[in-house]
Amino acid sequence: MIFREAEDRELAGRARKGDLDAFNVLVSRWETRIYNYLLRITGHAEDALDLCQDTFIKAYQNLARLEDPARFGPWLYRIAHNEAMSHLRRPQRETGLDDAAAGSLRAASMAPVEASLAVEAALERLSPEQREAVILKIYEGFKFDEIAAITNCPASTIKSRVYTGLELLKEMLAPAARPARPQEEP
Amino acid sequence: MPCADFDWKGFVLQEAAPAERRAMEEHLKTCAACRREVDALGLTLVAVRQLPQQPIPRRLAFVSDPVFELPWWKRLWRMPAPAWGFASAALLVAAVALYGTLIRVPPQVAVQADPAAVERAVQAELERRLPAAVEAAVRAQLAPAVSQMEARLAAFEQKVEQERRADLRDVTAAFELLQKRINNVYLASAQYGGD
Numbered sequence: 376m377i378f379r380e381a382e383d384r385e386l387a388g389r390a391r392k393g394d395l396d397a398f399n400v401l402v403s404r405w406e407t408r409i410y411n412y413l414l415r416i417t418g419h420a421e422d423a424l425d426l427c428q429d430t431f432i433k434a435y436q437n438l439a440r441l442e443d444p445a446r447f448g449p450w451l452y453r454i455a456h457n458e459a460m461s462h463l464r465r466p467q468r469e470t471g472l473d474d475a476a477a478g479s480l481r482a483a484s485m486a487p488v489e490a491s492l493a494v495e496a497a498l499e500r501l502s503p504e505q506r507e508a509v510i511l512k513i514y515e516g517f518k519f520d521e522i523a524a525i526t527n528c529p530a531s532t533i534k535s536r537v538y539t540g541l542e543l544l545k546e547m548l549a550p551a552a553r554p555a556r557p558q559e560e561p
Numbered sequence: 562m563p564c565a566d567f568d569w570k571g572f573v574l575q576e577a578a579p580a581e582r583r584a585m586e587e588h589l590k591t592c593a594a595c596r597r598e599v600d601a602l603g604l605t606l607v608a609v610r611q612l613p614q615q616p617i618p619r620r621l622a623f624v625s626d627p628v629f630e631l632p633w634w635k636r637l638w639r640m641p642a643p644a645w646g647f648a649s650a651a652l653l654v655a656a657v658a659l660y661g662t663l664i665r666v667p668p669q670v671a672v673q674a675d676p677a678a679v680e681r682a683v684q685a686e687l688e689r690r691l692p693a694a695v696e697a698a699v700r701a702q703l704a705p706a707v708s709q710m711e712a713r714l715a716a717f718e719q720k721v722e723q724e725r726r727a728d729l730r731d732v733t734a735a736f737e738l739l740q741k742r743i744n745n746v747y748l749a750s751a752q753y754g755g756d
Contacts, residue, residue, distance in 0.1 A: 406621050411614045420618060428621050494612050512574065513609045519576065538570045545605045 387444035390435075398438075401447065402431050408515065409455050415498065415510050416459045426462055430455040449517065453525045456507070463503065497547040505540035512537045563598035564588070573602040 383404075389397035409430055414423040433454050441450050498506055511522045512533075519537070523530040563569055571577045572585050589596050 402621055406617055407614055410617050414615055420615075424618055427617070431621055490608060491612055494608050498609075509609070513606055514612065534576075537574070541570055541574075541602065541605060544609065545601055548605055548608050549601070 383447040384445035387447045391438045426458045449521050501540050505536045508536035509540040563595045569598050
């Protein structure tokens, strides 16, 4: 993570001075993570791709506002979060697919592993706020205060969302994730 | 049930403080219920973290693509410092050229500065200009009083003239009355045989 921050700082610094290749490298480094973050929030591949593109465009246009180039990652996630929330607040368009068809399409694009499908299904049963907090904490590895900065929420709220989401996931994934209960110790 | 004294979610999420974490690890050695809770939470984390990342369906546009093009004012703002310097210099040269073309300044004659001569010239100029300036200032200061005095004088003269004419009319009337009486005396004396 430290090496990544150091490289991000250098690349972001060069990009701010007009080095297009440096920003292209940043796009390459972050596009998959940002895309997956947006995919988990929106649950729609095309929307996630469009939002991902918008995220990088806004990042490029507002590079001058990035106070600490080493914090490029959290800053990028904050832009992605804002894009996703704006998208979710808009009336959802008709996709031409019913829920079942959309679900099967999504499942087909996921790895055909039972555990992964179970986790996907469990994540979808969380509230959008809990899901985002869990993804940023468990999947992306941010600290509570970093997630608070990304989502513009108090850290205590983020902690509550992560704990509640983790508890629900533990309950939902128990049959798949939990091993056979060991014998009680005497 | 795990012990309620410990924050096991914070423990598995690496959010516990080092001292607290050591105490929790010690506790885990002796408490099976808490171990089961930590195991369950840990397996949940592993399950979520092993969720595969999906590859991007198609590549994102790079900065060189038109979609990334900045608005003109942002492009202007993000010009590097040398470009700003060059633009400023060009603007300065253009301003100087424009000034030289449009505004004709009378040629300045170089004069050797002699302090005594300058002082004499200043003194002469002062003597030439000062009386007229003082007079003009005094006139300007006294103008209201003078005009007021002139108005009052004119009114007084008019009044005197009216009184003089009235007196003249009275004298003329008295003279005419006297003349009539004299005539009457002449007539009366003629009737009684006088000359």
